[in-house]
Amino acid sequence: MKxxxxxxxxxxxxxxxxxxxxxxxxxxxxxxxxxxxxxxxTLSAAAIIAAGLLVSSASRTQWRNLLALESILLILLITLPxxxxxxxxxxxxxxxxxxxxxxxxxxLVGSLEPMQFGHALARLGVPSQLVQLLVLTxxxxxxxxxxxxxxxxxxxxxxxxPRSNRHTWRSYGWLVGMLLVRSLSRSQxxxxxxxxxxxxxxxxxxxxxxWQRHDTALALGLMLLFSGLLATDWWLR
Amino acid sequence: xxxxxxxxxxxxxxxGGGVIAAGVLTIALRQLxxxxxxxxxxxxAAFFVSSLITIPIGPSSAHLxxxxxxxxxxxxxxxxxxxxxxxxxxxxxxxxxxxxLGVNTVNMAVPALLCAGVxxxxxxxxxxxxxxxxxxxxxxMGVMLTGGLVALSLILSNAAFRPAAGxxxxxxxxxxxxxxxxxxxxxxxxxxxxxxxLESSQPPDLKSPQPPFFKGxx
Numbered sequence: 001m002k003x004x005x006x007x008x009x010x011x012x013x014x015x016x017x018x019x020x021x022x023x024x025x026x027x028x029x030x031x032x033x034x035x036x037x038x039x040x041x042t043l044s045a046a047a048i049i050a051a052g053l054l055v056s057s058a059s060r061t062q063w064r065n066l067l068a069l070e071s072i073l074l075i076l077l078i079t080l081p082x083x084x085x086x087x088x089x090x091x092x093x094x095x096x097x098x099x100x101x102x103x104x105x106x107x108l109v110g111s112l113e114p115m116q117f118g119h120a121l122a123r124l125g126v127p128s129q130l131v132q133l134l135v136l137t138x139x140x141x142x143x144x145x146x147x148x149x150x151x152x153x154x155x156x157x158x159x160x161x162p163r164s165n166r167h168t169w170r171s172y173g174w175l176v177g178m179l180l181v182r183s184l185s186r187s188q189x190x191x192x193x194x195x196x197x198x199x200x201x202x203x204x205x206x207x208x209x210x211w212q213r214h215d216t217a218l219a220l221g222l223m224l225l226f227s228g229l230l231a232t233d234w235w236l237r
Numbered sequence: 238x239x240x241x242x243x244x245x246x247x248x249x250x251x252x253g254g255g256v257i258a259a260g261v262l263t264i265a266l267r268q269l270x271x272x273x274x275x276x277x278x279x280x281x282a283a284f285f286v287s288s289l290i291t292i293p294i295g296p297s298s299a300h301l302x303x304x305x306x307x308x309x310x311x312x313x314x315x316x317x318x319x320x321x322x323x324x325x326x327x328x329x330x331x332x333x334x335x336x337x338l339g340v341n342t343v344n345m346a347v348p349a350l351l352c353a354g355v356x357x358x359x360x361x362x363x364x365x366x367x368x369x370x371x372x373x374x375x376x377x378m379g380v381m382l383t384g385g386l387v388a389l390s391l392i393l394s395n396a397a398f399r400p401a402a403g404x405x406x407x408x409x410x411x412x413x414x415x416x417x418x419x420x421x422x423x424x425x426x427x428x429x430x431x432x433x434x435l436e437s438s439q440p441p442d443l444k445s446p447q448p449p450f451f452k453g454x455x
Contacts, residue, residue, distance in 0.1 A: 034243070068240075075405060136279075140283075141325075164295050180423070188276075201274065
């Protein structure tokens with residue numbers, strides 16, 4: 001829980017100089033390209049490119065996020081080599097694809113500030129209501145996280161230690177319930193405050209990042225790279 | 238657990254999931270006017286934060302899905318709230334794939350809607366001391382339906398995933414039991430502390446044209 005704010009925290013690196021819209025679209029195109037690759041060579045190349053980007057751009061905390069992905073893949077793939085002929089090859093293919101996309105998303109999108117992410121989505125044409133909800137939710141996550149940490153501290157001060165028993169689950173149930181009760185009053189205050197400031201359902205995107213020349217260069221480079229991957233895959237088939 | 242990565246699902250499943258998710262989201266967003274938007278964001282955030290709690294289950298641990306409870310408390314608003322949470326988890330935590338976002342949304346959102354549809358009438362007429370069981374059913378239904386849909390999207394993608402789908406469904410069972418206890422407790426707690434949260438499938442102040450802060454709650 002404590003790491004929530006640090007998980008969201010973007011780190012300055014060469015990639016943060018690039019337009020968020022480019023990074024979002026590049027991640028999506030990379031996902032589309034990668035799932036269509038069929039050959040080990042090109043798949044490994046895609047995974048290595050993604051890993052290289054993450055190494056060169058992101059902080060070390062980003063790698064820890066991959067643990068969740070690996071645990072899901074473990075359950076999904078562990079039976080494949082045992083039950084299907086040629087299952088090992090299928091499992092390795094899927095593992096490479098999932099990791100390449102996951103790592104690329106962490107490198108390109110995970111390094112964004114959450115608010116930048118929302119604004120980039122808005123400028124890419126995502127419905128305004130959805131973006132408003134996203135941006136408001138990000139802000140509220142910060143605030144409710146602090147509320148949550150206060151409640152957890154109160155529990156710890158009363159010597160609460162989570163274990164695998166009924167007492168823990170009930171205490172956590174009350175914790176979630178209390179969080180919801182506080183959210184109810186918080187939502188009333190938020191709506192009042194926003195109406196007071198003339199909120200009528202519009203989001204003004206203040207982020208006015210300009211498309212730079214080095215964005216075009218990166219876009220062209222990535223396009224070349226992605227089409228190279230597809231072409232090689234086609235050729236090896 | 239409910240977040241399928243990219244590279245696993247087949248194109249028809251991905252496209253089908255994307256279309257259904259877009260349809261359901263469009264319907265849900267149409268009902269979310271500017272009065273309901275800020276409260277929806279607060280509750281979306283509350284559920285997001287709650288789902289980060291690490292619950293010990295035996296030797297391992299798990300995170301709650303909470304989609305059953307969200308459906309029960311928020312109704313249609315649960316859909317965009319779930320979608321936003323999934324989007325953030327995909328973008329910043331690396332859970333779930335980019336192309337699989339539609340399928341993952343459907344797998345979480347459809348059980349939430351079903352819980353809202355089936356359990357809300359029961360919640361209306363249940364005796365106060367039995368509210369726990371409504372919440373427990375919501376937790377159980379939400380998790381097991383999600384597990385079933387995850388397994389279904391795996392089987393529809395590739396017949397080779399049949400054993401894996403069974404394993405996935407099996408791994409959802411302990412979570413379903415713990416989540417049932419938790420959501421039951423949450424609902425019983427809310428029933429005593431803030432019964433207005435349970436009165437309608439949307440928190441009541443989201444519905445009234447004159448928000449209650451005029452009545453001196455502030």
